[in-house]
Amino acid sequence: MNTHKKTDIRWDVDTVVSELRILRNKSLASRQRQGRPPKLPSRKALLSILEGLSAALFPNRLSSGELSDESIDYFVGHTLDAALRDLFEQMRRECRFKAEQQGRFDIDCGQQAAIINRKFAAQLPAIRALLDTDLIAAYEGDPAATSLDEVLVCYPGMTAITYHRIAHALHLLGAPLVARMIAEISHSVTGIDIHPGATIGASFFIDHGTGVVIGETAVIGKHVRLYQAVTLGAKRFPKDDSGALVKGNARHPIIEDDVVIYAGATVLGRITLGKGASIGGNVWLTHDVAPGSVITQSQAQNESPEKG
Numbered sequence: 001m002n003t004h005k006k007t008d009i010r011w012d013v014d015t016v017v018s019e020l021r022i023l024r025n026k027s028l029a030s031r032q033r034q035g036r037p038p039k040l041p042s043r044k045a046l047l048s049i050l051e052g053l054s055a056a057l058f059p060n061r062l063s064s065g066e067l068s069d070e071s072i073d074y075f076v077g078h079t080l081d082a083a084l085r086d087l088f089e090q091m092r093r094e095c096r097f098k099a100e101q102q103g104r105f106d107i108d109c110g111q112q113a114a115i116i117n118r119k120f121a122a123q124l125p126a127i128r129a130l131l132d133t134d135l136i137a138a139y140e141g142d143p144a145a146t147s148l149d150e151v152l153v154c155y156p157g158m159t160a161i162t163y164h165r166i167a168h169a170l171h172l173l174g175a176p177l178v179a180r181m182i183a184e185i186s187h188s189v190t191g192i193d194i195h196p197g198a199t200i201g202a203s204f205f206i207d208h209g210t211g212v213v214i215g216e217t218a219v220i221g222k223h224v225r226l227y228q229a230v231t232l233g234a235k236r237f238p239k240d241d242s243g244a245l246v247k248g249n250a251r252h253p254i255i256e257d258d259v260v261i262y263a264g265a266t267v268l269g270r271i272t273l274g275k276g277a278s279i280g281g282n283v284w285l286t287h288d289v290a291p292g293s294v295i296t297q298s299q300a301q302n303e304s305p306e307k308g
Contacts, residue, residue: 038097041090041178047185049090052083054162057128061152088117094177116173127165130202134161137203141225156190157206167196215252224255227263235269235286256291
């Protein structure tokens, strides 16, 4: 005879659902919302959109099948149209969300999303041209790279800059939430955190990449190379009279052309690293650096901000 007690597999879900509803309604009331809030853009949808856009930009390497000379334009057109249709919906959601926050119910979010989408699509050839310079910079800057194709499909820095150039365009066009979500998808995939507001010039190369952080107002010139764990961050966070953080001020570094920043370096504040400067590994830097300078860890420790 079976003497084992029967396991109770009830989870009391109804009680949990009721308690979650109470908390949800309190949250809505605290934000003075009535009824259901509008849907936010979908992270899952944006990941699929990024894959589609990447395949349209580099169909011979990032598409899932074999393409002939006759079929490649059809594939690019079909893939791009599908990605842009889905992107339109995500930007329409962002618009509705922001309109609800602002109490603006007179905004035609479909029209606004369509305008942004059309302008973004027009920029894709320029984005592809910039990415070609990034590919070449990575191939020429890493002796371990055996081909441009290897860089494109294997290097996390290449994935990060691809997603960033897409996100940056959308950020400037007026879809900052979608852009930020794309940046966070990139961060999750690559370990590289680039705010979509950061301005990055041509021929940019992040080697290895894990732990790199580039802040919102950073400005990076051409032919710049970063190694893993580099931070281009803010030195301090000023507050207004009410104690809230001041947002939008220029607080991240300016990196001029041909600068190299080695692994673990931390560069903070609205300082300028002059053209051709080289910043050694693990340097902590909070002052301007003259063009062509070589800054080592011992030099950075011995120099005060006033001397910089």
